[in-house]
Amino acid sequence: xxxxxxxxxxxxxxxxxxxxxxxxxxxxxxxxxxxxxxxxxxxxxxxxxxxxxxxxxxxxxxxxxxxxxxxxxxxxxxxxxxxxxxxxxxxxxxxxxxxxxxxxxxxxxxxxxxxxxxxxxxxxxxxxxxxxxxxxxxxxxxxxxxxxxxxxxxxxxxxxxx
Amino acid sequence: xxxxxxxxxxxxxxxxxxxxxxxxxxxxxxxxxxxxxxxxxxxxxxxxxxxxxxxxxxxxxxxxxxxxxxxxxxxxxxxxxxxxxxxxxxxxxxxxxxxxxxxxxx
Amino acid sequence: xxxxxxxxxxxxxxxxxxxxxxxxxxxxxxxxxxxxxxxxxxxxxxxxxxxxxxxxxxxxxxxxxxxxxxxxxxxxxxxxxxxxxxxxxxxxxxxxxxxxxxxxxxxxxxxxxxxxxxxxxxxxxxxxxxxxxxxxxxxxxxxxxxxxxxxxxxxxxxxxxxxxxxxxxxxxxxxxxxxxxxxxxxxxxxxxxxxxxxxxxxxxxxxxxxxxxxxxxxxxxxxxxxxxxxxxxxxxxxxxxxxxxxxxxxxxxxxxxxxxxxxxxxxxxxxxxxxxxxxxxxxxxxxxxxxxxxxxxxxxxxxxxxxxxxxxxxxxxxxxxxxxxxxxxxxxxxxxxxxxxxxxxxxxxxxxxxxxxxxxxxxxxxxxxxxxxxxxxxxxxxxxxxxxxxxxxxxxxxxxxxxxxxxxxxxxxxxxxxxxxxxxxxxxxxxxxxxxxxxxxxxxxxxxxxxxxxxxxxxxxxxxxxxxxxxxxxxx
Numbered sequence: 157x158x159x160x161x162x163x164x165x166x167x168x169x170x171x172x173x174x175x176x177x178x179x180x181x182x183x184x185x186x187x188x189x190x191x192x193x194x195x196x197x198x199x200x201x202x203x204x205x206x207x208x209x210x211x212x213x214x215x216x217x218x219x220x221x222x223x224x225x226x227x228x229x230x231x232x233x234x235x236x237x238x239x240x241x242x243x244x245x246x247x248x249x250x251x252x253x254x255x256x257x258x259x260x261x262x263x264x265x266x267x268x269x270x271x272x273x274x275x276x277x278x279x280x281x282x283x284x285x286x287x288x289x290x291x292x293x294x295x296x297x298x299x300x301x302x303x304x305x306x307x308x309x310x311x312x313x314x315x316x317x318x
Numbered sequence: 319x320x321x322x323x324x325x326x327x328x329x330x331x332x333x334x335x336x337x338x339x340x341x342x343x344x345x346x347x348x349x350x351x352x353x354x355x356x357x358x359x360x361x362x363x364x365x366x367x368x369x370x371x372x373x374x375x376x377x378x379x380x381x382x383x384x385x386x387x388x389x390x391x392x393x394x395x396x397x398x399x400x401x402x403x404x405x406x407x408x409x410x411x412x413x414x415x416x417x418x419x420x421x422x423x424x
Numbered sequence: 425x426x427x428x429x430x431x432x433x434x435x436x437x438x439x440x441x442x443x444x445x446x447x448x449x450x451x452x453x454x455x456x457x458x459x460x461x462x463x464x465x466x467x468x469x470x471x472x473x474x475x476x477x478x479x480x481x482x483x484x485x486x487x488x489x490x491x492x493x494x495x496x497x498x499x500x501x502x503x504x505x506x507x508x509x510x511x512x513x514x515x516x517x518x519x520x521x522x523x524x525x526x527x528x529x530x531x532x533x534x535x536x537x538x539x540x541x542x543x544x545x546x547x548x549x550x551x552x553x554x555x556x557x558x559x560x561x562x563x564x565x566x567x568x569x570x571x572x573x574x575x576x577x578x579x580x581x582x583x584x585x586x587x588x589x590x591x592x593x594x595x596x597x598x599x600x601x602x603x604x605x606x607x608x609x610x611x612x613x614x615x616x617x618x619x620x621x622x623x624x625x626x627x628x629x630x631x632x633x634x635x636x637x638x639x640x641x642x643x644x645x646x647x648x649x650x651x652x653x654x655x656x657x658x659x660x661x662x663x664x665x666x667x668x669x670x671x672x673x674x675x676x677x678x679x680x681x682x683x684x685x686x687x688x689x690x691x692x693x694x695x696x697x698x699x700x701x702x703x704x705x706x707x708x709x710x711x712x713x714x715x716x717x718x719x720x721x722x723x724x725x726x727x728x729x730x731x732x733x734x735x736x737x738x739x740x741x742x743x744x745x746x747x748x749x750x751x752x753x754x755x756x757x758x759x760x761x762x763x764x765x766x767x768x769x770x771x772x773x774x775x776x777x778x779x780x781x782x783x784x785x786x787x788x789x790x791x792x793x794x795x796x797x798x799x800x801x802x803x804x805x806x807x808x809x810x811x812x813x814x815x816x817x818x819x820x821x822x823x824x825x826x827x828x829x830x831x832x833x834x835x836x837x838x839x840x841x842x843x844x845x846x847x848x849x850x851x852x853x854x855x856x857x858x859x860x861x862x863x864x865x866x867x868x869x870x871x872x873x874x875x876x877x878x879x880x881x882x883x884x885x886x887x888x889x890x891x892x893x894x895x896x897x898x899x900x
Contacts, residue, residue: 157325157326164330164333167333168337171337172340174344180350187356187359191363194366197367197370198386201371201379202374202379203373203374203383205383206386206390209386209390209391210366210390213390214363217394218394218397221398221401222355222356222401225352225401225404226352229404229405229414247347248347250343251340254343258332258339263332266332281380282379282380284380285381285383286380289381290385290388292490292544292546293549295430295540296388296537296540296549296556297388297391298434299434299537300552300556300559302434302533303530303534303556303559304395304398304399306526306530306533306563307399307530307559308398308399308402310523310526310530310566311403311569312402338589342586354582358582358585361586362588365589365596368592369592369595369599372600373599376599376603378599378603381604382599388548399562400578403574403581407578410571
């Protein structure tokens with residue numbers, strides 16, 4: 157329990173690091189750290205398959221996509237790094253304050269709440285659920301794969317000059 | 319369904335909401351298109367955690383894992399298309415400043 | 425058997441891309457036209473039991489996952505009609521062969537996605553297919569990669585993903601109370617009075633997401649930009665079906681399954697609907713660009729549909745669904761007219777146009793038909809659906825809202841009259857002396873759609889009994 161609480165706090169801290177990062181590259185790496193924390197949380201919640209997907213895709217592929225995009229783009233401002241950092245901290249100063257207030261409010265509201273959970277859980281075999289029960293979703297994934305491929309082709313292929 | 323399950327849920331809910339606040343604040347406050355995409359990623363992770371934790375406390379982890387895997391794959395394609403759009407915007411206008419895309423009034 | 429609606433467009437895309445002959449690119453669009461005509465014919469002439477039968481080769485796969493009731497049947501009809509118009513306009517407005525081929529591939533995949541949305545019986549599969557249509561639209565809007573289109577696509581992407589996150593959070597809450605994501609189990613769990621708070625929270629989150637995807641105020645920021653800067657055939661697709669299938673249809677389904685969520689949810693629907701009607705109508709008055717005005721008009725008409733759902737009565741639902749079909753038809757036709765005008769004159773700004781009625785008689789005539797229908801003038805189709813909506817509001821004792829709906833109808837007539845006067849009547853603007861009527865292929869969809877509007881209006885009792893009345897059976 158305490159481990160989960162610690163991991164959640166590190167998750168929020170990593171997300172705040174994304175916000176307060178002064179360079180885009182630091183932001184992308186902080187997003188990867190956030191993904192790693194989500195992976196660890198998923199491991200703790202008995203979801204190894206989803207954790208592996210999250211690690212390899214979100215902490216891997218999406219970080220690569222972000223770094224590629226960042227490398228295409230020149231940095232926005234050519235000012236001193238310290239200046240940028242001071243400006244950013246001033247701009248986002250309200251955020252940790254809001255977070256702390258929201259956290260305190262929620263801890264008073266949610267603690268006494270009574271939640272009744274249904275005792276379900278019919279299928280316990282993951283492969284069975286994914287391939288037999290969720291066939292429509294797999295079909296949808298195949299379609300979105302094709303859409304993604306066509307999308308990348310349309311977006312990146314420059315028209316031939318006739 | 320033990321008492322600790324409800325406790326786990328009660329611990330996760332505030333943090334998921336905090337993550338959503340961080341993400342939405344970032345999307346609204348930042349000027350850079352790539353940073354907007356980072357904020358979008360943060361709120362998607364919050365939704366992912368919500369699905370997984372709900373699956374854990376209702377003893378329905380296989381279902382929640384399948385849903386999470388499908389969500390991750392769809393998210394990859396959306397982010398890839400969005401990154402492609404940002405690169406094309408940069409090629410056409412030379413900057414990724416969001417103030418440049420206020421040309422059309424909503 | 426029902427899976428064919430999704431599988432055939434998918435197979436079509438695969439086949440078209442595996443055959444690498446050059447002439448395929450030229451005839452590809454006609455394959456799409458054939459497919460959508462087959463879809464319309466199928467849904468009109470094949471009885472429901474035969475379609476839903478689970479025997480045969482295809483019936484065994486995905487058998488329990490695709491269902492079709494009368495609401496889905498009407499949505500598939502609307503999807504078929506609008507995609508048919510979009511493909512035909514696309515055939516004649518895309519200049520580049522490769523671009524047209526990519527357009528056709530993406531629109532067929534979007535067609536598969538939309539057919540999937542209206543046929544699934546599981547809330548998570550609904551999300552998957554909504555995302556398919558959303559990603560396809562992102563790419564389709566930005567095909568020409570001009571600055572305006574790219575900007576509006578980015579805005580659309582961010583708002584669409586926000587809507588997706590809301591929908592996912594509501595799916596998580598539904599899973600919490602029912603343990604499964606299918607419509608049936610959510611319905612059973614919603615009947616349990618102990619869950620009512622959670623159901624209301626989940627429904628509110630879901631409708632926030634649905635409002636954003638459907639372009640209702642105050643989440644409509646992406647709509648005018650995206651619909652006006654997209655290529656003409658994509659504007660038809662977006663305004664004609666995408667906002668309804670990804671926004672309004674999930675709203676109707678969730679309201680239906682969870683029994684409405686009670687009074688607060690209905691009041692939200694009524695209020696947001698009325699707000700969208702008024703804001704959309706007033707904003708259209710001040711526009712100079714034809715397509716932007718039509719986009720704001722779409723916001724207004726979506727408000728009509730939502731306010732009718734908000735009444736909660738069977739008559740309101742019938743009016744809402746009928747208005748979905750009518751709006752698909754006449755909005756597609758208006759955008760087709762705008763496409764013809766833009767192609768022949770090279771501009772979309774109403775200040776620079778004028779007096780086109782003599783030069784482009786067919787376009788002018790069909791746009792008059794659409795104008796009368798959208799303002800609710802009898803005996804055209806729009807009159808009947810607006811009448812149903814206003815009567816439903818009156819019966820539900822929402823007198824203020826009925827009054828707003830009637831007044832907004834008058835404003836609708838006003839801004840469309842302004843469109844007619846500026847574009848088609850009046851003095852012939854400079855530089856337009858050599859304008860001729862658009863090619864037959866561009867005009868044909870507009871003609872067909874105008875004819876449909878007139879026919880549906882005249883044969884309204886027949887349409888009502890065959891298509892609309894069965895929908896009320898889904899309200900239990």
